[in-house]
Structures are given as C-alpha cells and as structure tokens.
Amino acid sequence: MTLKKWHCEKFGLGNQAFYWLHGWGHDLNAFKRMALLFKNGTVHTLFDQPGFGKTPALPEGATTREYADILAAQLAGTKDAIFIGHSYGGRVAVQLAAHYPEMVKAIILIGGAGLKRKRSIVFKVRAAALRALGRVARLFDFFFKTQYRAAYIARFGSADYRNAGPLRGTLVSAVNEDLSQIARQISCPTLLIYGSEDTETPPEIGRKYENLIPIARYTELAGYGHTDILSRGAYQCEAIIKSFLKDLDHA
C-alpha cells in the first residue's frame, strides 16, 4: 500500500471539516463548484482519489475498503468530519463511515454507488451470455493467440471499463461489490441525494441505502442525472445539504 498523500485542494477557515470524494473517472474538480458554495466558516478538502487526477494509482485491484483504509490513515486523528461522496466516492465514504465511525460525523452521498440494482430476467440472461462470450474469447486468445478478447471489450465493455487502464481490477471489484452489510453498520447520520433521471446510480439505490442505514434521509431531485447533479444541480444540493447540516447541529 502506498502511503503517499493524496493530491488535494483545500480552502476555507473554521472548525468543521468537509472531505469531498469524487466519482469514477472524475477528479477533484468535479466537486469544486458545489464545495465553493459552502466555504463560509468551514474547511474543505477536495481529493484526487488514487488513479485519478494527480494522485498515483494503488496496486492493481485495490478495493473500496483499501481506499477507505488509506484515506483514514492519512487523516489519522480527524474527528467528526463530514464526508461527501459522488458515485464511486460514495462507496469509499460508506466504507469509511462503517469502519472508522470516530472520524465521521455524517456522510453525504450524491448519486452514491455500492448496491446492486434490481435487473430484469432479460437483462440477467443477456449479461450471463455476454460474460460467457467474454470467457470464450479469452480462452481462444490463450490457445490460438487471437485478439478476440480486445474486440469483445471494444464491442461490449463499458466506457469506464475500456478507459480504466491499470485501474481495471479496482473497477471490476467495485462493480461486483455489494455494500449492503457494510451500510447496516453505519452509525452516523447519512444524507442521500439522487437524481430522478440518473441511469448509473438510479434513485432505487438511494432508496435501498435509506432502508439499510439506520439514520438516513433520502432526497430525490427531479430532472437531474448522474453527472449534471453536480453542476446545474449544485444549488439544489447546496440547499438540501445545508438544511441537513442545520438539523445535524440541532440533533
């Protein structure tokens, strides 16, 4: 495990610390617009997570738990911080809240990933068939030195998978991971914000989290998708987060 500090940007003055964890394929800039709306009286750290932006990747196949462990090691001594995660960053925030409860005052997931979606039978059959095809392609390549696997990835692999490079192992482990059990262990208050038109982490996932996490508030923003919730949805998120923080202080 590398213990090199993650690249980050910091701003703001105050006692309450906020840590922002971007999603897959993004970097610290993803949250910049929104984080700046909170700068009064609070301190903000926007991270480049390993493998993105200016932070080097972790060894092949690192899991979200390892991301959380390394982050916790870096922030040793931190107490009562607020972690905000988008998509993949949400997974890391969930791991952190479950395993390092003393560090975390609350977590906020915006389009947070980590739970399995309900899929139709047709989808499952298709996915199983495609996986089998992928294995056959790999087998062919192994025996006959063909390039079928590459062609298979180009044709059927997701954009994230194709572009993952050395992070491919991490991506695969993340996609296959199910944080249901871990979410149950979260003891801090959790805010869940999901865009109604999000197709990557649909509202369904937020609802599931709401049921799993003991103290959770779920809000759905009508008309927003997975990524534009961070840009044009920044103000709506700001309003929801601020009222959550207010209730947190009064709790």
Place this chain on the structure above:
Amino acid sequence: MAEKKVIAVVFGGRSVEHDVSILTGLQFLEALDPGKYTGLPVYVDALGQWWTGSILSKRSEYPIKKTHHTALTQLTLDLATPANGRPQFLTFQKGIMGEKRQAIPFDLVVPAIHGTNGEDGTLQGLLDFAGIPYAGCRPLGAAATMNKVFAKRAARTAGIKVLPELLVNRPAQGQFLNANTLKEALTNALGTETYPFIVKPCNLGSSVGVSKVNDMDGLMAALMSAFRLDSAVIVEPFVPNLVEYNIACRRNEKGVVETSAIERPKREAELLDFKNKYLAGRKTGGAKLDTGPSEGMASLNRVLNPDELTAKQVNFIKTCSSQLFDELNLAGSVRIDFLSDEKTGELWLNEANTIPGSFAYFLWEAAKEPMSFLSLTNAIIEEGFTLSAGRLGNTTADAGGATLFAGD
C-alpha cells in the same frame, strides 16, 4: 411542514433576447430551494404562446422542436384569480366528453424574460391587474428603465452623471431621414457633431443593435438598421478608451439598498455586441449546454472586482447605482451598467437592467459579503410576495366612499 410554494418562472418570450432568457429562466429554476419551493417552468415561445412540461428544464431540448410540442402542455393565464386567491394556469385537454378544463395552481410568477414584453413592465402590469404575486420590479420601475432615454432623464434629474443623447424617432411611412436636419439635431443635442457616435435602440438591452458610426453615411445606415428593432433610437457620443463596469443592486430585508461586486466585462472587439457578449468562446456546432450554472453570462470572460478602480470610482458606482435604484423604486436583482474612459477615469451611468442575464448572481457571489444564488432566489421570491401583498390595500369602491349602486 407547510406546503411548498409553486414558483412559475416565465422565460423565452417575444423578444430579441429570447435565447438568453431561456438560460436565465433555467438557472433560476435550478437555484430554487427544493425544501421551500417547487419550480414550474413556463416557456413563452416566439409566437407568444405559453407552455409547460418537464422537457423544458433541459438545455439540450432547445430550440424546442415542432414534434416536441406534444410533450408540452399549452397554458393560458387565468386573469380572473379564483375566490381562494391562488392564481392558476388553465389547460384544455381533449377527452371523450369534449374539452376538459384543468387548472395548474401556482403562487408566484418570476418574470425571467429579457427585453420587450417581459422586462418592460407589460407583463408586470398584467400580473398586477390580475392580482397575481410576482417577483422583481413593479410596472413603473420596469417601464422606466426599459426606455433608455427616460431612464437617463430620470437619472439626470437626480443628479447622476449620464452622457448626453439625441433621440431619433422612426420616420413615418414613406418618409426618409434627412442628413441636414439630423446634423442640426446632433449639434443641438450633443453640442457638437464630432464622430464617432454610438447608435442604439431605445428599448433593447443585451447590446442588440448597437453600432459605432464614423460619418454621416454610417449614421444613416446604422439608424435604418436600428429602426428595424425599435421605433426610437438613441445617438450618443462615443466614449474613447471605453471600458464598461457593471454592478447589481437589490433591497435587503431591512429595506436598505445593497450593492454587489463590480465586474468589467472583457472584450476583444472594440464594442460589445451580442455575439461576443453571449457567444464568447462557444464553438460552432453542438453547444455544450447542460453543464449548468457556469455558462451563459457567468462564463463570459469577466473581471470581478477589477483592481484598477480607485476607491473614489468604486464609491461613485455604488452611490449612483443605489441612488437610481431608490429613485425609480426598483426591486429584484437589478444590474446597472456604467461607461468609463479608461484614460481619464471618468464614469457615466449607462443603463439599468431590471431582469439582468442570470439575475447577475455571479456578482452577488463575488460581493464583499457573498450571497449565494440560492439565497438570492429566496430573497427575490420573498420580496415579490411582500411587494404584491402590499400593493394597493383595499381598493373596492366602498373603501373610498365611491359607491354608486348601493344595495339595501
């Protein structure tokens, strides 16, 4: 928890600034506090028809395709506010039993239409007439600032420094502009006939139809093209080494006029025209529009709180703008624009925009005491409710003893 208020944001409109208005309207909707308000997009198309529908929230849907009109619901504004006092839009849907009338109730209108038929007091007057609460300036202030000559005269009377101007009306049908009379009028109004001059339509904003002329021929041509946009046109002296400064004003909850940060729009061309004011940096072909609050007016190259301004100049801008805001009893977030000669540092108040692009939120975010767009929309809405509630008080006939047809 009280029921959320429905805020109808009206944008688009029959104005040359139709497209800019769409951005402004969508930005306002996106900055509404979801805990307090529900946004209702109301799009006024180029023909003046009103529509609503969820696809209106997406920038990528514009311009609205003809086929998409099925995804939209046409609205009419009910001018006879129902007895419970809650204003409503009406829609008519065809059913098997004939046409069915449906009401869409709302609580407040936010006019986000720039320019004519929206920013000029007409929409505001209509809403006042119907007793519908709305945000921003009242009809008088909106109309007064829309007419550049009227606004300048009001400012001049209040002792605010403005440039001299000549007002030229569109010649009657079959008549032509006469170079000699124009020459005389120029000398009378501006004291001299020294080119270059600036020609601009009297009632439009966003630098639409503004041009610089260097001689009489150019002046005639510029007038003719400006008359296509407006029936009255202003000729002003050209300010050498021109820089512009803008500031926003609003009345805070205590009734005191507050000012925002000052911006200097950067410019590459000698004069701001519509293209480089709004389309700066945008490449041709598929514009990346769904990126949110950073686009439009805000992403334009601008310098916030420019450091070349002396304390005296800043003070001048702040005082003049607050004074005009007070003088014309404006409301909402109003952007007031100044002209300056970079070399001499001299400043003139140029014009006021009562519905500025993006509601000038970026100026408030950069203010000494920053105000986020979220708090700005809150403030604009609350002010709208207060102003509309306090408009006339009781105005039924018996209140003034003017009852003619008394019952028993």
